Structures are given as structure tokens and as C-alpha cells.
Amino acid sequence: MNGMPLVFWYGSYMNRAVLAEVGLAPERWEPASVTGFDIVVAPRANLVRAPEHVVFGALASATHAELDRLYTHARTVLGEIYLPEAVLVSTRAGAHEAALCYIAPEMTNGPADPAYVERILIPAREWAYPSWYLARIASFIPQQQDGHK
Secondary structure (H helix, E strand, O other), rough: OOOOEEEEEOOOHHHHHHHHHOOOOOOEEEEEEEEEEEEEOOEEEOOOOOOOOEEEEEEOOOOOHHHHHHHHHHHHHOOOEEEEEEEEEEEEOEEEEEEEEEEEOOEEEEEEOOHHHHHHHHHHHHOOOOHHHHHHHHHHOOOOOOOOO
């Protein structure tokens, strides 16, 4: 990877199509997980410390310039500030690798856009993440209020 940082993506950035929209095509790309965190999607994906939980996502390579561009976009266009933290990532092959993981220290709470949640579910289904995890992600889709009488 020529010294490129590894990054763990857990939200819509774990969807290669979403990254392609902003001109990113990581050389390294594989399913992975991080323990000690839980995922929340309200309105965007974020991680919160939770020792008994695990979050699934993508372990990928990216240059510092790509990461800067991606997270500047998150700040200026999406209005969220994500800061890098070092995490220990587990791959499906059982390897453990250090990676950057971008987490928002605070986020204005709000309902998730169902289309946004689906952009997370697509790769999670493709990588056959556990059914309980797929249900956890799907639980962030706001339930429609039934207006029928």
C-alpha cells in the first residue's frame, strides 16, 4: 500500500459506490470489524464507545489527501465533523491491524434518511454480515406513521 494509511469505514463510506461519487477507489478493500463500539445512525452514521459491542465495516487504504478531501466534504457539505482515532481492526482472516476510524465527537440528533441507511445496508448484505447486525442497521430507518383510519 506504499505507506498509505488504513481506514475503517462503518457508515455510507463502506459502500464503494458512495466513495466512487467522490472519486475514491481504494486499492485495499475488505470486510472487517471493530470491537468496543456501537453504531448509531441519527441522522448520519457515528460510533459510540460500548465495550460489549462490535461494529462491522470496510478496512480500506486511502491517502492522507483523499481522507482530508473526504472529511472536508463531510464537514462543509454534510455539516458533520469527524475526527480520526486509532482503532484495532479484525479482518475475516483473523488478522488484527491498526487503522484510522473517523468518529464525530458530537452530532445533532435527527432521523436518518432511509436512502442513507440503505447505502450502509447494501455492502453489509453483500459481505453477509450477521443478521443481527443487518437488523441493527435497518432499525435506524424511521418508521412511517400509519395515517390510515
